[in-house]
Amino acid sequence: MFAVTILGNNSAVPAFDRHPTSQVITLDGNNYLVDCGEGTQIQLINYKIRRSKISHIFISHLHGDHYFGLIGLINSLSLLSHQQVLHVYGPAPLREIIELQLKVADTQICYPLHIHHISEAKTLIDTDKLTVKCFRTNHRIECYGFSFEQKKQPRSLLPEKAKEYEIPAVFYDRLTKGDDYTKKDGSVVKNEWVTEPAEPGKKYAFCADTKYDEALITHIEGFDMIYHEATYLDNLRERAELRFHSTTKQAAMIAKKAGVKKLLIGHFSSKYDTLEEFEAEAKEVFPETELALEGVAYTI
Amino acid sequence: MFAVTILGNNSAVPAFDRHPTSQVITLDGNNYLVDCGEGTQIQLINYKIRRSKISHIFISHLHGDHYFGLIGLINSLSLLSHQQVLHVYGPAPLREIIELQLKVADTQICYPLHIHHISEAKTLIDTDKLTVKCFRTNHRIECYGFSFEQKKQPRSLLPEKAKEYEIPAVFYDRLTKGDDYTKKDGSVVKNEWVTEPAEPGKKYAFCADTKYDEALITHIEGFDMIYHEATYLDNLRERAELRFHSTTKQAAMIAKKAGVKKLLIGHFSSKYDTLEEFEAEAKEVFPETELALEGVAYTI
Numbered sequence: 001m002f003a004v005t006i007l008g009n010n011s012a013v014p015a016f017d018r019h020p021t022s023q024v025i026t027l028d029g030n031n032y033l034v035d036c037g038e039g040t041q042i043q044l045i046n047y048k049i050r051r052s053k054i055s056h057i058f059i060s061h062l063h064g065d066h067y068f069g070l071i072g073l074i075n076s077l078s079l080l081s082h083q084q085v086l087h088v089y090g091p092a093p094l095r096e097i098i099e100l101q102l103k104v105a106d107t108q109i110c111y112p113l114h115i116h117h118i119s120e121a122k123t124l125i126d127t128d129k130l131t132v133k134c135f136r137t138n139h140r141i142e143c144y145g146f147s148f149e150q151k152k153q154p155r156s157l158l159p160e161k162a163k164e165y166e167i168p169a170v171f172y173d174r175l176t177k178g179d180d181y182t183k184k185d186g187s188v189v190k191n192e193w194v195t196e197p198a199e200p201g202k203k204y205a206f207c208a209d210t211k212y213d214e215a216l217i218t219h220i221e222g223f224d225m226i227y228h229e230a231t232y233l234d235n236l237r238e239r240a241e242l243r244f245h246s247t248t249k250q251a252a253m254i255a256k257k258a259g260v261k262k263l264l265i266g267h268f269s270s271k272y273d274t275l276e277e278f279e280a281e282a283k284e285v286f287p288e289t290e291l292a293l294e295g296v297a298y299t300i
Numbered sequence: 301m302f303a304v305t306i307l308g309n310n311s312a313v314p315a316f317d318r319h320p321t322s323q324v325i326t327l328d329g330n331n332y333l334v335d336c337g338e339g340t341q342i343q344l345i346n347y348k349i350r351r352s353k354i355s356h357i358f359i360s361h362l363h364g365d366h367y368f369g370l371i372g373l374i375n376s377l378s379l380l381s382h383q384q385v386l387h388v389y390g391p392a393p394l395r396e397i398i399e400l401q402l403k404v405a406d407t408q409i410c411y412p413l414h415i416h417h418i419s420e421a422k423t424l425i426d427t428d429k430l431t432v433k434c435f436r437t438n439h440r441i442e443c444y445g446f447s448f449e450q451k452k453q454p455r456s457l458l459p460e461k462a463k464e465y466e467i468p469a470v471f472y473d474r475l476t477k478g479d480d481y482t483k484k485d486g487s488v489v490k491n492e493w494v495t496e497p498a499e500p501g502k503k504y505a506f507c508a509d510t511k512y513d514e515a516l517i518t519h520i521e522g523f524d525m526i527y528h529e530a531t532y533l534d535n536l537r538e539r540a541e542l543r544f545h546s547t548t549k550q551a552a553m554i555a556k557k558a559g560v561k562k563l564l565i566g567h568f569s570s571k572y573d574t575l576e577e578f579e580a581e582a583k584e585v586f587p588e589t590e591l592a593l594e595g596v597a598y599t600i
Contacts, residue, residue: 013376014342038372039339042314062404064375068368072338075364076313093404100400104362104393106441141406 002027002150002202004227005297006266007043011231011245012065014039015270019294020065023227024049025148025204026297027130033057034146034206040069041076047295052082056125058134059090060208061143067094071101078109085112089124089134091142092117118144121219127151135219137210140244145208147219150201150300161194204300209267211241212250217258225300226260227292229267234281248278252285266292302327302450302502304527305597306566307343311531311545312365314339315570319594320365323527324349325448325504326597327430333357334446334506340369341376347595352382356425358434359390360508361443367394371401378409385412389424389434391442392417418444421519427451435519437510440544445508447519450501450600461494504600509567511541512550517558525600526560527592529567534581548578552585566592 003026008019020037024044031053033040044051051073059067067090077086088094095115102109118124118134119142125132129151134144154176162172167181167189175181181189203223207216210229220226230252231245240247246254248265255263263286265278272278275291282289290298303326308319320337324344331353333340344351351373359367367390377386388394395415402409418424418434419442425432429451434444454476462472467481467489475481481489503523507516510529520526530552531545540547546554548565555563563586565578572578575591582589590598 012379014345019342038369039342042319042339045314062401063407064372064401064405068372068375069338072364072368075368079312091404093400097397097400097404100393100397101362101364104391104397104441105364107363141404 002204002300003297004204004206004225004264004300005047005049006264006292006294007040007047008035008037009266009268009292009294010065011229011267011269013270016273018268018270019043020068021060021267022069023206023292024054025206027148027150029053030055032132032148035060035066035208036068036070036073037065038068038072041073043294044073051077052080052084054086055084056087056132057089058124058132058144058146058206059088059094060137060145060206061139061141062091062093062097063141063209066209070094071098074098074109074113075102075105075107078107078111082111085114088113088115089118090115091144092119133219135216137208137216138213138244139209139211143208143210145206145210145216145219147203147205147223149203152201153198155191155195155197157195165189165194167194202300207254209244210246211244212246212254214254214257216254220254220258220260223258223260225262225264225298226255226258227264227266228254230265230278230282231267231269233272233277248281249285252282252289255286255289261288262298263289264292264298265289302504302600303597304504304506304525304564304600305347305349306564306592306594307340307347308335308337309566309568309592309594310365311529311567311569313570316573318568318570319343320368321360321567322369323506323592324354327448327450329353330355332432332448335360335366335508336368336370336373337365338368338372341373343594344373351377352380352384354386355384356387356432357389358424358432358444358446358506359388359394360437360445360506361439361441362391362393362397363441363509366509370394371398374398374409374413375402375405375407378407378411382411385414388413388415389418390415391444392419433519435516437508437516438513438544439509439511443508443510445506445510445516445519447503447505447523449503452501453498455491455495455497457495465489465494467494502600507554509544510546511544512546512554514554514557516554520554520558520560523558523560525562525564525598526555526558527564527566528554530565530578530582531567531569533572533577548581549585552582552589555586555589561588563589564592564598565589
């Protein structure tokens with residue numbers, strides 16, 4: 001299961017029951033939190049996502065609607081006697097802000113908290129399941145997007161076939177890694193006769209806050225799904241430009257040019273009560289667009 | 301109208317749909333916010349309390365559940381083009397925390413924001429309507445309660461009576477201030493014949509986080525209503541003592557010894573799913589106790 005659940009899809013100020021930016025990427029039971037606007041811990045409770053399962057938090061930039069909920073979440077985990085390591089990634093001043101707030105409260109966090117500062121495009125995590133990278137976006141202040149690339153999975157064994165060819169069970173693990181099996185008589189059982197290829201690893205990117213910028217494309221080309229902000233409808237292109245944000249059609253154009261399979265749009269301005277027009281406008285340019293709705297888990 | 305509306309009645313971490321501490325004191329159309337836990341701005345929206353009408357915010361202490369929502373509210377007011385002066389009172393490091401977060405976001409607040417640090421018991425506001433004072437409470441870190449004392453109001457004119465005595469309307473203002481009226485023939489119309497006394501000014505105090513401490517009493521004696529924390533049921537007195545908090549019966553004993561008219565209890569531990577026992581226990585000691593429930597406005 002590789003999915004993203006939206007916790008907040010609004011920009012700047014909370015409005016119309018929409019919350020500031022946060023989303024959870026779930027892969028094989030691990031939760032990766034991206035951005036943490038005010039109230040994120042309450043949204044996690046609302047949607048029954050276990051706070052204790054969050055191992056990594058990525059903060060795109062230090063505008064409040066993307067991180068004011070972080071200190072509360074860090075603090076609550078400690079009050080709830082969290083044990084596991086928590087890694088937090090974000091622009092450099094994040095550490096100073098968190099440490100200052102812990103100091104004045106005379107609070108010791110009870111679990112290992114590692115705050116990593118990011119300052120350039122690079123690989124942040126690389127395990128046998130997943131690679132997470134960050135990349136710069138084009139915003140008013142230093143801002144990063146994050147890509148989540150699932151590793152190619154092992155081949156699936158076809159047990160009936162393996163038995164038919166009399167391959168001993170101890171060799172099954174090597175079969176899933178792609179090895180052929182050589183029998184005692186020297187004959188070779190080709191790997192593809194007894195296994196089938198796994199699904200290729202899926203790719204998702206959170207493109208953070210950004211103005212329209214084709215420089216993003218190199219980081220998200222051919223991805224299965226991207227989240228791109230669409231703060232405004234397309235008639236407010238000038239305002240979007242001025243504030244380093246994007247419109248519906250600009251988000252859709254990036255998705256189209258990057259050849260991704262699916263686009264989620266969010267970070268809606270509090271100007272807008274309803275969202276139907278966001279979807280309609282973006283679909284004119286890129287039909288595989290969906291609104292990022294709070295509480296919904298989108299399978300990647 | 302002098303009332304307090306509860307926005308959050310939980311301690312430490314949000315739970316069971318209860319939010320961290322915040323309450324609004326409303327007097328003659330002005331809103332005074334006391335504490336501002338995470339999500340306070342969303343609670344203000346939920347309960348249709350206009351953020352723009354908040355002129356003063358008082359922060360009792362720098363544990364996160366009492367102020368993590370402050371920076372978000374300050375920021376949102378600016379994004380919403382707030383114009384009026386906003387005064388914030390709190391322990392000294394509050395200014396550094398707010399200024400740091402505004403700096404890293406490259407944000408200029410668009411309205412006059414005055415952050416006042418409090419470091420001892422004193423009068424913070426003194427107008428013709430209201431006196432607000434702060435006083436120390438006995439908590440793990442520096443912590444303040446706040447008292448709100450409505451000024452004695454002018455006497456109420458009895459218009460029919462004033463006409464009967466042929467007092468000219470230009471003198472009515474002086475009647476409400478208590479002056480007698482002398483007619484041209486030298487006869488005196490006694491003030492009490494044509495006015496009636498106003499209600500005496502009401503008094504409310506927010507006693508913040510505190511262990512049981514009778515030193516509080518001097519600041520709240522005879523008040524119409526106080527809010528006193530009751531983090532735990534009374535069987536957890538030792539834990540309360542250890543953590544500088546109070547139990548139901550301790551809160552009720554303070555109310556009783558201070559001779560107040562009504563007690564609100566809140567700051568309930570996230571251990572407790574339901575609150576009935578809090579009310580029952582406190583009432584054993586002080587019958588005029590009510591639970592501080594979110595969204596409810598209690599008239600003082």
